[in-house]
Amino acid sequence: MKQPILTVKNLRTYFYTEDGIVKAVDGVDFEVFQGETLGIVGESGCGKSVTSLSILRILDEKGKIVEGSIIFDGNDLTKISEESMRKIRGKDIAMIFQEPMVALNPVFTIGEQIVEAIVLHQKVDETTAKKMAVDLLRKVGIPEPEKRINEYPHELSGGMRQRAMIAMALSCKPKILIADEPTTALDVTIQAQIMELMKQLQKEYGMAIILITHDMGVIAENADRVVVMYAGKAVEYTDVKTLFNDPKHPYTWGLLHAIPRLDVEQTRLYNIPGIVPNPLKFPSGCKFHPRCEFAQEKCSLEEPELIEVVNGHFVRCFFWEKVEQAKKKEAGDEQ
Amino acid sequence: MSEILLQVLNLKKYFPVKQGFFIKRTVAEVKAVDDVSFEVMKGKTFALVGESGCGKTTAARTILRLTDPTFGQIFFNGKDLSKLKYKELLPYRKRMQIVFQDPMGSLNPRMTVAQIVTEPMLFHGIVKNRKEAYDRAKTLMQMVGLRPFHLDRYPHQFSGGQRQRIAIARAISIEPDFIVLDEPTSSLDVSVQAQIVNMFLDFQDRFKFSYLFISHNLSLVRFISHTVGIMYLGRIVEMGDTDEIFEEPLHPYSKALLSATPIPDPIVERARKRIILTGGVPSPIKRPDGCFFNPRCPYKMDICEKEYPELRKISENRRVACHLVK
Secondary structure, X not given: OOXXXXXEEEEEEEEEEOOEEEEEEEXXXXXXXXXXXEEEEOOOOOOHHHHHHHHHOOOOOXXXXXXXXXXXXXXXXXXXXXXXXXXXXXXXXXEEOOOHHHHOOXXXXXXXXXXXXXXXXXXXXXXXXXXXXXXXXXXXXXXXXXXXOOOOHHHOOHXXXXXXXXXXXXXXXXXXXXXXXXXXXXXXXXXXXXXXXXXXXXXXXXXXXXXXXXXHXXXXXXXXXXXXXEOOEEEEEEEHHHHHHOOOOHHXXXXXXXXXXXXXXOOOOOOOOOOOOOOOOOOOOXXXXXXXXXXXHHHHHOOOOOEEEEOOEEEOOOOHHHHHHHHHHHHHHHO | OXXXXXXXXXEEEEEEEEEOOOOOEXXXXXXXEEEEEEEEEOOOEEEEEOOXXXXXXXXXXXXXXXXOOOEEEEEEOOEEOOOOOHHHHHHHHOOXXXXXXXXXXXXXXXXXXXXXXXXXXXXXXXXXXXXXXXXHHHHHHHXXXXXXXXXXXXXXXXXXXXXXXXXXXXXXXXXXXXXXXXXXXXXXXXXXXXXXXXXXXXXXXXXXXXEEEEEOOHHHHHHHOOEEEEEEOOEEEEEEEHHHHHHXXXXXXXXXXXXXXXXXXXXXXXXXXXXXXXXXXXXXXOOOOOOOOHHHOOOOOHHHHOOOOOXXXXXXXXXXXXXXXX
């Protein structure tokens, strides 16, 4: 049995704002294994990004991890000192963001920023670090790296910036790379290039990737296992094939039917009624019940737990069997 | 056979690039839309699809005369709109509407929803008075899935999806024939996107609207459109029946674009052979010689660097601009 390199258990991160407590992450569990890609998927405000910020402990001052544990290398990242955390950040666990223009510092060249990361975490001098930086830029597919290393972020295109950020993240050969919507700001042909690059580098470095996205297509293409989040909670957690072919949570099922597909003719998309609830006023009981077509009275009163319904398939729903019936009916309709 | 509602012929829109401190000289031109022709049929949807900077939004704005064309004709029900003066345009403006990508930017924050939705009706004289406009607005709210009491609120009090519903209510308030949908769901979550897109289809069924759908989301284009034009650097490279093109794209760029769009099914997705293009889209100021796609094209030939291929009709429903496709 493989040992996970990262175990997140019952993570809860709340933001104490003037308007009240925002339970941005309110019960998330998953494990990450070496060399695999764990996808975290959900709509805006579901807590997927805050989950990743919690792992690295880079929340803003209003945000606090109030419960749960994040075990990495035998240490609980929620408990270790800021100093120890700083040694892990960028070295063992690195992160790339959706908008590289915001994540990169506009007043330093690409080279200076990569060299800084290398010198900080590895015992090398600046000349060596600079050589390493050029090699990294070449590796991530930036043409003429010797020249590009002296350019500022604004001189690069969006795709090239994302490559530069990946180079920086990889500079210390991290064990885990957190990629938060890495291709959302990019055109689809560039997205394909970046995802391909990440896959190839993952093979080479053997690192694990936590891929955060709202795009089910990107998940289908890249993830090995998937956490589906809704209103701060993990609602379904299983391997990627099972998730798409045998979704058990009504939200996952609805979401998969709500996206148009490139490869088939469809006449109608499934409607999940209503909208994602306001995090200051989450509904009682199951957070999804007001939008759920399978909801019963119990759902508005009690909160379901994330339970393992089949081997390795976790679902947070009292009535997941009803989705099974709906799936059977759907299969019947098609015949 | 359905009728043509809108016919665009050789449409061009160039933006000058000016340089100089005292005397501004035009040093170059951005050919945002460069000789684009297509048709929108009555009651059907034509989609313009492409990556950022391909000119799809500029084309739509030029057709509505929100910006004036550099060259070309825009026939709406047989009448050329391209050179009409403001006053002459008004009766046509009444029949054309647009829904923008960002509903917050397109709704005036100082106006109530009632003012927003009734303004076009009052302006175009569709209703006799404010009272009648308000009554109609109530019906419209229900049609777009909102409630009549929402009319007294302001745009900031709504979610993104609800704001887009308000923009749609405004667009359909004057019963237009033709609506431009410019990336109407790209700022929305997928569950909300499905609601809005279904609504567009319902309205098309009920009111026989013709849509020009602008998008970079190919899966959505397949779902919503009947015919499609794929744009690259200001020109249409492939055009025709949506399902035919998606089943068998012929232009190398169309192939790459479809291949780069992931399919939400891990088994299908991982069995696909993907075409990964090298490089990015070139600058529209310095487009490559010959075919604009040639530096990224996996099938490049000598002629591709010299000559831009003409958009040729290769079958009943298909036009392709590629030297490879005969």
